[in-house]
Amino acid sequence: MTSLEEARAWLTLTLNPKLTAANLRLLLARxxxxxxxxxxxRSRVAAELGEAxxxxxxxxxxxxxxxxxxxWLAQPNHHLLTLTSPGYPKTLLDLADPPLVLFVVxxxxxxxxDALAIVGARRATAxxxxxxxxxxxxxxxxxxxxxxxxxxGIDAAAxxxxxxxxxxxxxxxxxxxxxxxxRQLAQRIAQHGAIVSEFPLGTPALPHHFxxxxxxxxxxxxxxxxxxxxVNSGSLITARLAAELGRDVFAIPGSIHNPxxxxxxxxxxxxxxxVECVEDILEEWRWQTPPLPFTAHxxxxxxxxxxxxxxxxxxxxxxxxxxSTHRDDPLWQALGFDPVPFDALVARTGLSSSEVSxxxxxxxxxxxxxxxxxxxxxxxx
Numbered sequence: 001m002t003s004l005e006e007a008r009a010w011l012t013l014t015l016n017p018k019l020t021a022a023n024l025r026l027l028l029a030r031x032x033x034x035x036x037x038x039x040x041x042r043s044r045v046a047a048e049l050g051e052a053x054x055x056x057x058x059x060x061x062x063x064x065x066x067x068x069x070x071x072w073l074a075q076p077n078h079h080l081l082t083l084t085s086p087g088y089p090k091t092l093l094d095l096a097d098p099p100l101v102l103f104v105v106x107x108x109x110x111x112x113x114d115a116l117a118i119v120g121a122r123r124a125t126a127x128x129x130x131x132x133x134x135x136x137x138x139x140x141x142x143x144x145x146x147x148x149x150x151x152x153g154i155d156a157a158a159x160x161x162x163x164x165x166x167x168x169x170x171x172x173x174x175x176x177x178x179x180x181x182x183r184q185l186a187q188r189i190a191q192h193g194a195i196v197s198e199f200p201l202g203t204p205a206l207p208h209h210f211x212x213x214x215x216x217x218x219x220x221x222x223x224x225x226x227x228x229x230x231v232n233s234g235s236l237i238t239a240r241l242a243a244e245l246g247r248d249v250f251a252i253p254g255s256i257h258n259p260x261x262x263x264x265x266x267x268x269x270x271x272x273x274x275v276e277c278v279e280d281i282l283e284e285w286r287w288q289t290p291p292l293p294f295t296a297h298x299x300x301x302x303x304x305x306x307x308x309x310x311x312x313x314x315x316x317x318x319x320x321x322x323x324s325t326h327r328d329d330p331l332w333q334a335l336g337f338d339p340v341p342f343d344a345l346v347a348r349t350g351l352s353s354s355e356v357s358x359x360x361x362x363x364x365x366x367x368x369x370x371x372x373x374x375x376x377x378x379x380x381x
Contacts, residue, residue, distance in 0.1 A: 004070070009034035010082045011061075011069050014101050015200055018056035024100055027057065033084065069201055072103075072175060077190065079104040087112065092219050094245050099198035099216070103174035106194035110167050115145040116281065117221035117242070119235040120154025120228040121260050126370035127337075127380055128228035128260065129157035131252065135225065136161030138278045142287060147221045149213055150182055150195075154227045154235075159189055166193040169216045171209035173197060178205040196220075214238040222285070223248030225275065229263030236263050239272065248284065250275045257338045331359055332379075335369065339376035 013024055013034045026049060031037045037057070046054035060066075073080050081088045081102040089111040092098040104111070116139055118132055136146045136158040146162035148155040150170050159166045168189050172178045174197040177186045189195055198216065199209060214234060218224055218241035226249075229235040239249045249272040254261025268274050275281060334340065334348040346356050360377055363369035370378050 005035075006082065007073055007080050008066070008070065009038060010080070010101055011066055012038060015061040015065055015069065016056065016059070017061065018059055019053070021097065021100070023053050023056065025097075027053070028083075028100075065200075072201055077105060078174075079108050081108060081111075089220055091221075092216065095215060095219050098219075101198070103197045103199075103201065104194055105174055105190045106192070108194060110145050110165065110194045111196065111220060113145050114143070114285075115147045115167065115221040117147040117217045117224040117238065118154065118158035118227060119148060119217065119224060119238050120226055121230060121233060121235070122151050122153040122155075123260075124153035124157070124228050125258070125260060125372070125378070127378065128154060130380065132157040132227045133161035135227070135278055136166070139281070140165040142278075142282060144287075145193075147217055149210075149217055150178070150186065150189075152179060152181075156182060156185060158227075159185060159193075162193075163188055164192045167220065168193070168195045169213050169220065170195060170197050171199070171213040172205050173199050173201040173203040175201045176204065210234065211237060215241050218242040218247060219245055221247065223250060223281070225250040225252070225281065226264055226267055226272070227252050228254065228258075228260040229267075230259055231262045231266060233263045236267065239267055243271075248273065250281060250284075252276070255338050331356060335377060335379045337379055339372050339374070339378045342375045342377065345377065 013019065013027070019027075027037045027045075028034070030048065031040055040057075042054045042058050045057055072078055079087075081104055083098065083100050087108050088102070091112075102111075118136055120128060120132060124132070132154045139146055140162035143165075145165050145167055146158050147167045147169060148158045150156070150159065150168040155168075159168060166189055168186065170176075170178065174195060177183045186195060196216070197203075198212070203209070211234070214237050218238050221242070224239050224242040224247060226235050226239050239251075243249050249267060251264040251267040251272040252275050253264055253268060256265075264272075273280070273284060281287075330349045331345065331351065334345050342353075342356070342360075345360075346353055349356065360369055360371070364371055364377075368380055370380055372378055
């Protein structure tokens with residue numbers, strides 16, 4: 001890990017609000033390590049790189065800001081990886097602008113192993129979240145680290161599924177959690193996996209931070225899997241960045257009626273690999289130590305269409321319920337893997353509203369049906 005002296009020098013440079021990232025790269029390219037940059041006479045910097053950079057370099061960050069960062073770094077499980085650290089993720093060097101420093105909470109070793117990014121909609125369906133969770137769990141069991149962005153929906157489900165082997169790349173300072181509702185999830189990730197940020201401590205969640213975060217997600221992983229995404233989803237940005245970096249892009253298809261499947265369909269049309277089960281990814285990578293056999297249920301061809309697809313045996317046993325009891329039930333037949341309005345179910349079955357409501361509630365409690373906005377229902381198995 002970075003020594004205290006090295007950390008102080010790197011932080012003195014990177015926390016300087018007057019030095020842009022381009023300025024910092026110019027200084028490091030010209031003079032070497034931060035200690036050497038800071039030792040340069042102002043006159044030399046002004047003569048070689050200009051007075052503006054020399055003046056900025058001569059104005060160090062507030063001592064209180066530097067002390068706070070060093071105090072954070074002194075806490076257990078807190079790390080600073082610099083561009084010259086042995087543990088700095090080598091995959092980030094594929095970026096045109098790799099972060100000069102990374103703030104890490106948790107296990108930094110996870111940043112250098114084989115990883116798959118799992119991304120998707122924030123307002124994901126219950127089935128989409130179940131799929132992301134199951135894929136992540138199976139991949140982690142196979143020894144693949146799962147990378148995502150700690151956002152609501154697909155991101156959170158992926159982290160939960162791979163909680164012992166997951167990396168959360170965030171768009172705030174490493175001392176903040178966004179959204180705040182994920183504070184407990186972030187604590188669990190920090191205990192078992194890693195939380196990573198390139199932003200200084202205290203940095204709030206700002207819109208322009210998240211595309212920058214997405215480029216790190218794409219670069220850290222060997223491939224990116226999109227589970228659910230609308231056509232304007234930020235997940236498609238992550239997939240595009242992954243493709244530009246030469247990484248694999250995978251997508252799970254969905255129902256033509258599901259707007260959250262349209263982004264995945266576009267990716268597949270553009271050349272992403274269609275995925276129905278975890279084995280599709282592991283076989284593409286010629287993975288040598290696959291987990292337990294994976295089997296997609298014949299009707300489970302899409303996130304947003306039903307239960308988790310392509311899950312591992314253990315996860316499948318939890319999410320897949322036997323249908324033999326309901327196969328001939330008219331209400332079960334009236335339900336589809338696409339959302340169906342309550343009134344349509346009453347009309348299709350001829351049952352009373354109270355009877356349909358009672359049976360739907362029973363199946364919802366059993367985890368076989370999800371209630372969706374707009375008084376719609378959807379089969380999960």
